[in-house]
Amino acid sequence: MDESRISSLLKLRPIIFGLSIFSLVWTWSDTVDRLAIYAGYEVSGVSPFWPYEQVLLASFLLLASLGLLLNRPWSQWASLIVSGRILYLLTIRSFWNLAHNAEVPLFSYDHVSLWYPNTYDGQLLHIVLSALIFSCEWCLKLKGFLGVLCVLSVLCVKW
Numbered sequence: 001m002d003e004s005r006i007s008s009l010l011k012l013r014p015i016i017f018g019l020s021i022f023s024l025v026w027t028w029s030d031t032v033d034r035l036a037i038y039a040g041y042e043v044s045g046v047s048p049f050w051p052y053e054q055v056l057l058a059s060f061l062l063l064a065s066l067g068l069l070l071n072r073p074w075s076q077w078a079s080l081i082v083s084g085r086i087l088y089l090l091t092i093r094s095f096w097n098l099a100h101n102a103e104v105p106l107f108s109y110d111h112v113s114l115w116y117p118n119t120y121d122g123q124l125l126h127i128v129l130s131a132l133i134f135s136c137e138w139c140l141k142l143k144g145f146l147g148v149l150c151v152l153s154v155l156c157v158k159w
Contacts, residue, residue, distance in 0.1 A: 013069050016132055020065040027058040027122050064133050083133035090127050
């Protein structure tokens with residue numbers, strides 16, 4: 001194979017898109033399995049978990065990776081916002097709130113040992129995918145952002 005075909009196979013955006021499709025399929029199959037297990041477990045109309053939240057997050061990751069693949073300015077901003085929100089939900093909110101609610105020091109062994117068993121199957125894959133999409137978009141937007149900062153700094157100095 002020549003170098004152009006190899007480099008086209010190793011592009012990051014289609015790999016992220018394929019991983020997000022895999023994440024959605026895996027999350028959906030896991031949700032169907034859990035629904036089959038907990039089918040008769042409803043107590044007074046309350047099920048032990050709401051499984052469609054993970055499917056919804058995986059769907060949003062698929063849309064964010066599609067926005068990354070489209071490479072339009074509006075789709076890049078949309079995927080930056082969606083992946084940043086998912087990254088916030090899965091890491092910052094759950095991780096930091098657990099330390100506060102369990103009254104353990106942040107980043108301690110107790111904190112990590114409490115957080116990791118409470119993650120659902122595929123949550124680490126969702127964290128990695130959202131971090132990849134967010135970092136790809138942030139690197140693309142950083143060029144334009146630095147240009148805007150330079151123009152604003154010149155305007156502020158001239159003011």
